[in-house]
Amino acid sequence: MKRVENKVAIVTGGSLGIGRATCLALAREGAQVAVTDIADDDGKKLVNEIEAEGGKAGYWHLDTADEKRVNRVFADIAAAFGRIDVLVNNAGIAGVNKPTHEITKDEWDQVMDINVRGVFYCTKHVIPTMKKAGGGSIINLSSIYGIVGAADLPPYHASKGAVTLMSKNDALLYAKDKIRVNSVHPGFIWTPLVQKLAQASAEGEQAFRAHLDTLHPLGHVGEPDDIAHGIVYLASDESKFVTGAELVIDGGYTAR
Numbered sequence: 351m352k353r354v355e356n357k358v359a360i361v362t363g364g365s366l367g368i369g370r371a372t373c374l375a376l377a378r379e380g381a382q383v384a385v386t387d388i389a390d391d392d393g394k395k396l397v398n399e400i401e402a403e404g405g406k407a408g409y410w411h412l413d414t415a416d417e418k419r420v421n422r423v424f425a426d427i428a429a430a431f432g433r434i435d436v437l438v439n440n441a442g443i444a445g446v447n448k449p450t451h452e453i454t455k456d457e458w459d460q461v462m463d464i465n466v467r468g469v470f471y472c473t474k475h476v477i478p479t480m481k482k483a484g485g486g487s488i489i490n491l492s493s494i495y496g497i498v499g500a501a502d503l504p505p506y507h508a509s510k511g512a513v514t515l516m517s518k519n520d521a522l523l524y525a526k527d528k529i530r531v532n533s534v535h536p537g538f539i540w541t542p543l544v545q546k547l548a549q550a551s552a553e554g555e556q557a558f559r560a561h562l563d564t565l566h567p568l569g570h571v572g573e574p575d576d577i578a579h580g581i582v583y584l585a586s587d588e589s590k591f592v593t594g595a596e597l598v599i600d601g602g603y604t605a606r
Contacts, residue, residue, distance in 0.1 A: 352379055352380030353379040353380065353582060353586040353588065354376055354379045354380050354381040354436070354582065354585050354586050355379070355380030355381070356380065356382075357376075357380070357381045357382070357435040357436055357585065358381065358382045358383075358384070358427070358431040358432070358433050358434050358435050358436070359376045359381045359382070359383050359384065359434075359435065359436035359437075359438065359585060360384040360386060360424070360427060360434060360436065360437050360438065360472075360476070361373050361376070361383065361384070361385060361386065361438040361440055362386050362387070362412060362414050362437075362438065362439055362440050362441035362468070362472060363386075363387055363414075363440040363441030363442065364383075364384075364385040364386055364387050364393060364396070364438075364440065365385065365387035365389040365390075365392035365393040365396055366387075366389060366392055366541070366542055366543070367539070367541030367542060367543060367574055368440060368491065368536065368539060368541060368574045368577045368578065369385075369387070369438075369440045369441070370392075370396055370574065371573075371574035371575050371577065371578035372438055372440065372574075372577070372578040372581050372582075373385050373396055373400065373407065374396075374399070374400065374578070375575065375578040375579065375581070375582050376436070376578075376581075376582060376585060377400045377403070377405035377406070377407055378403065378405065379582055379586070381435075381436065381585070382405075382406045382407065382431050383400060383405070383406070383407040383408075384407070384408055384409075384410060384427045384430075384431065384434075385397055385400075385407055385408070385409045385410070386409070386410045386411070386412035386414075386423060386441075387409075387411070387412065387441070388411065388412070388413055390409070390411055393409040393411075394409050396409070397409045408427070408430060408431075410423045410426060410427065411423075412441075414439075414441045414464060414467075414468030414469075414471060414472055415463040415464050415467055415468050415471075416471075417467075417471045417474075417475075420468075420471040420472055420475050421471075421475045424472070424475045424476055424479065428479050433479065433482075433483045434476055434479045434480060434483065434486065435480070435483060435485075435486050435487065435585075436486060436487050436488075436489070436585040437472060437473070437476045437480075437486070437487075437488045437489070438489045438491070438581055438585070439468070439469045439472050439473070439488070439489065439490045439491060439513075440491045441464060441468055442464060442465045442468075442491060442509075443460070443461060443464050443465065443506075444461075444503060444506050445457065445458075445460060445461035445503060445505040445506050445509075446461075446503075446505065447502050447503050448504075449504070450504045453504060453505065457505065458505050460505075461505035461506060461508075461509050462505065462508075462509055465506070465509035465510065465512075465513065466509050466512045466513065466516075469490055469513055469516060470516070473488060473490075473516075473520060473531075476488065477524065477527075477529065480527070480529050481527050481529070484528060485527065485528030485529055485530075486528075486529045486530070487529070487530045487531075487532075487584055487585050487589070488517075488520065488529065488530070488531045488532075489532055489533075489534060489581050489584045489585060490513050490516065490517045490531070490532070490533045490534070491513070491533075491534050491536070491577075492510045492511075492513040492514045492517070492533040492534065492535050492596070493506075493510040493535055493536060494535050494536065494537050494598070494600045494603050494604050495507045495510050495511075496510030496511050496512075496513055496514040496533065496535060497514065497535055497596070497598070497604055498604055513533060514533050514535075514596065517531050517532060517533040517594065517596075518531075518533075518594045521593040521594030522594065525593060530584075530589070530590075530592065530593035531593060531594065532584050532589075532592060532593060532594065532595045532596075532597060533595075533596050533597070534577060534580055534581060534584070534597045534599065535596055535597065535598040535599065535600060535604070536572060536576075536577045536599055536600060537565075537566055537571070537572055537599065537600030537601045537603040537604075538562045538565060538566065538571045538572065538603075539571060539572045539573065539574055539576070539577060540559070540571045540572065540573055540574075541574060544562075544571075559571065565603060566600065566601030566602055566603050567601060567602030567603070567605065567606070568601040568602050569601075570601065571601070572599065572600070572601055576599055577599055580597050580599050583597075584597065
């Protein structure tokens with residue numbers, strides 16, 4: 351079933367983890383996918399994989415914290431594919447894990463530059479193109495930590511809380527233009543980054559993952575595809591009456 355057939359989708363941070371799974375899922379459902387990231391080799395390999403499966407994709411190097419680059423890349427993508435229907439603001443970093451009073455301005459700004467300003471820049475520069483297309487869907491990756499706290503990663507929590515409210519406000523601003531804006535809130539997802547953290551932990555990978563499993567009432571962490579499936583729904587016309595919503599995909603984490 352081609353749930354997003356003929357749509358053009360941009361995915362930021364698309365080379366690995368949730369971004370990679372999202373690119374594959376969108377392409378398999380018929381979208382033309384613009385993979386953007388700073389991990390160039392992985393991004394180009396992903397494009398080759400999509401094309402080998404019969405899909406259509408392209409890769410663009412993109413640091414979402416660089417507004418001029420965002421503007422240029424989005425213009426190039428619109429020229430290459432003819433339109434932009436879907437933007438998945440997935441690029442993000444965790445930042446430092448220190449108490450608030452120990453965090454430096456630079457450490458705080460690094461997270462905000464990517465997680466908040468990056469979402470702002472990408473949204474800003476896709477809106478005019480979506481207006482010309484007669485509508486679109488913007489999907490912002492927030493987190494369970496854009497809803498609840500956990501006494502760690504203060505800049506990350508603040509940034510994801512900002513993304514949650516940015517999504518709702520933009521949903522109201524652009525509803526008249528038939529541009530829907532929603533946020534997605536993953537629980538702990540077993541990505542290559544999380545696996546590397548597990549392997550480097552004092553307790554070892556198996557114990558690290560077992561602990562993460564216990565945080566979710568369903569008894570296990572999520573997989574990237576769990577999030578990608580939700581993103582495909584929000585990108586598709588199946589969600590045409592959904593805007594300003596929080597799609598929580600967290601194994602029950604925030605239900606407690």
